[in-house]
Amino acid sequence: MNKYQAVAQQMNQFIQQNNLSQGDKLPTLNDLAEEYQVSKNTIIKAVEMLESHGIVYQVRGSGTYVRGRHRKGFVNLTDVHGFQGILKEFNLTSDVIELKEIEPDENIVEILKLKEHETVYYLKRVRQIESRPLCIEESYYNKSYVPYLNEDIVQNSVFSYLRNDLKIDINFSDFFMRIGKLNEEQAGYLNLKPQDPSIDIESIYYLNNGHPFDYSLIKYHYEEAQFYMQGNKL
Amino acid sequence: MNKYQAVAQQMNQFIQQNNLSQGDKLPTLNDLAEEYQVSKNTIIKAVEMLESHGIVYQVRGSGTYVRGRHRKGFVNLTDVHGFQGILKEFNLTSDVIELKEIEPDENIVEILKLKEHETVYYLKRVRQIESRPLCIEESYYNKSYVPYLNEDIVQNSVFSYLRNDLKIDINFSDFFMRIGKLNEEQAGYLNLKPQDPSIDIESIYYLNNGHPFDYSLIKYHYEEAQFYMQGNKL
DNA sequence: AAGTATAATTATACCCATACAATTTGTCAA
DNA sequence: TTGACAAATTGTATGGGTATAATTATACTT
Numbered sequence: 024m025n026k027y028q029a030v031a032q033q034m035n036q037f038i039q040q041n042n043l044s045q046g047d048k049l050p051t052l053n054d055l056a057e058e059y060q061v062s063k064n065t066i067i068k069a070v071e072m073l074e075s076h077g078i079v080y081q082v083r084g085s086g087t088y089v090r091g092r093h094r095k096g097f098v099n100l101t102d103v104h105g106f107q108g109i110l111k112e113f114n115l116t117s118d119v120i121e122l123k124e125i126e127p128d129e130n131i132v133e134i135l136k137l138k139e140h141e142t143v144y145y146l147k148r149v150r151q152i153e154s155r156p157l158c159i160e161e162s163y164y165n166k167s168y169v170p171y172l173n174e175d176i177v178q179n180s181v182f183s184y185l186r187n188d189l190k191i192d193i194n195f196s197d198f199f200m201r202i203g204k205l206n207e208e209q210a211g212y213l214n215l216k217p218q219d220p221s222i223d224i225e226s227i228y229y230l231n232n233g234h235p236f237d238y239s240l241i242k243y244h245y246e247e248a249q250f251y252m253q254g255n256k257l
Numbered sequence: 258m259n260k261y262q263a264v265a266q267q268m269n270q271f272i273q274q275n276n277l278s279q280g281d282k283l284p285t286l287n288d289l290a291e292e293y294q295v296s297k298n299t300i301i302k303a304v305e306m307l308e309s310h311g312i313v314y315q316v317r318g319s320g321t322y323v324r325g326r327h328r329k330g331f332v333n334l335t336d337v338h339g340f341q342g343i344l345k346e347f348n349l350t351s352d353v354i355e356l357k358e359i360e361p362d363e364n365i366v367e368i369l370k371l372k373e374h375e376t377v378y379y380l381k382r383v384r385q386i387e388s389r390p391l392c393i394e395e396s397y398y399n400k401s402y403v404p405y406l407n408e409d410i411v412q413n414s415v416f417s418y419l420r421n422d423l424k425i426d427i428n429f430s431d432f433f434m435r436i437g438k439l440n441e442e443q444a445g446y447l448n449l450k451p452q453d454p455s456i457d458i459e460s461i462y463y464l465n466n467g468h469p470f471d472y473s474l475i476k477y478h479y480e481e482a483q484f485y486m487q488g489n490k491l
Numbered sequence: 492a493a494g495t496a497t498a499a500t501t502a503t504a505c506c507c508a509t510a511c512a513a514t515t516t517g518t519c520a521a
Numbered sequence: 522t523t524g525a526c527a528a529a530t531t532g533t534a535t536g537g538g539t540a541t542a543a544t545t546a547t548a549c550t551t
Contacts, residue, residue, distance in 0.1 A: 285529080285530060285531085301531085301532085315531065316530090316531075317530075317532060318529080318530055318531060319529090319530065319531075320531080465542090466543085
């Protein structure tokens with residue numbers, strides 16, 4: 024791991040363990056550089072990383088301060104695979120509806136930039152929060168990049184499997200959100216009525232080389248799901 | 258303006274004007290540094306800026322590439338006050354319902370960290386896209402930071418007034434999103450029925466010194482509004 | 492004594508130069 | 522076709538400056 028990442032991680036741990044909150048001041052950059060035995064620019068990069076994750080903010084001429092913690096119960100769209108994890112304070116479970124290898128339709132081929140006859144893993148899950156249905160998720164993974172999946176893996180976090188075991192790093196992602204309607208089957212999974220609204224989020228995840236490898240369509244329970252996101256300085 | 262901002266702006270212009278699209282390769286960092294007559298560090302910072310705005314992505318060992326343009330018709334939550342602007346390809350108009358100076362309730366006082374007897378501007382607008390109602394917006398501006406507003410200003414973009422005239426820069430912001438329901442008055446403004454769903458977004462905007470100065474609650478028309486956002490590398 | 496302007500100090504932001512590391516891509520030989 | 526190697530390109534780390542905003546201390550005035 025790189026120095027600035029290691030430092031950022033340690034600083035984050037320090038903040039969490041000491042339960043620092045909104046407005047608490049951190050040592051100056053010079054002191055931090057001294058403390059962690061790195062150069063000024065490296066500590067700056069570490070703090071920038073924490074800043075981009077919404078953990079601290081910096082004020083020129085004044086110092087570096089801790090940002091208020093996010094409200095609980097909100098799905099964090101900013102930090103999907105970052106320091107905090109999604110809704111980690113709650114008990115998340117999954118029912119796997121379907122997992123199979125398929126040759127997908129044109130739409131998916133286009134989105135994932137698949138070549139002729141390339142296949143994908145199709146995964147359909149219903150995810151619960153504290154045993155209440157939260158969302159229906161349909162995902163397509165390019166099999167060239169994700170060569171193997173099984174029920175065990177998809178029962179838990181697919182992303183941590185990708186990161187920890189396959190050493191796949193996500194570079195960036197696109198999210199599209201709108202309001203949809205539930206059909207009968209979907210309503211059944213979410214304990215709602217057909218024609219009830221749903222929060223539909225399409226996601227496309229890209230690898231470090233800029234190639235898309237995962238397309239997901241998630242329908243969230245409109246009463247259970249709340250989202251948090253964060254804007255940073257232009 | 259700083260060098261790296263100026264360079265980023267020029268590079269962005271170049272990308273837009275030459276209509277570069279997904280996967281198009283930019284010159285190497287060395288060449289760009291040469292071209293714009295800045296150091297390698299500065300060009301790196303400029304490219305990082307473009308990257309964080311979702312305009313380009315970088316692949317180590319390979320080069321810098323243009324990201325695909327976002328779908329049209331989506332409110333860009335990533336880049337609220339950045340290069341692209343919100344829905345600038347559409348005709349956005351506003352009806353000002355109310356603009357007044359008030360002493361707000363406890364909730365607002367808490368969120369905006371107001372001192373005893375500090376007042377705020379309260380602004381209520383209905384915003385239309387291509388003459389169709391898009392959202393109802395209620396905003397509270399801390400009068401200590403936004404000393405003056407009038408109907409003319411709020412008819413247009415409040416943010417560009419803040420940036421260009423008051424020299425107020427936003428450091429970061431929080432967004433909370435959930436599904437709400439419309440009451441009779443709100444349904445009237447949006448041409449919907451009472452009890453219809455709405456997309457509710459709460460926003461808090463913070464100044465460079467970390468102080469919140471604007472709290473907004475927006476109810477979007479659930480059929481008109483679609484949102485785009487973007488995740489960046491962890 | 493209290494408030495106000497001014498100066499000094501502190502702290503982050505920006506810019507530059509350099510060195511080397513890590514990754515991808517192209518080349519060439521076996 | 523494959524593998525090894527070289528070249529190209531971005532990423533990381535360090536060190537040194539200058540600029541600018543915020544804070545604190547000082548001096549001054551009333």
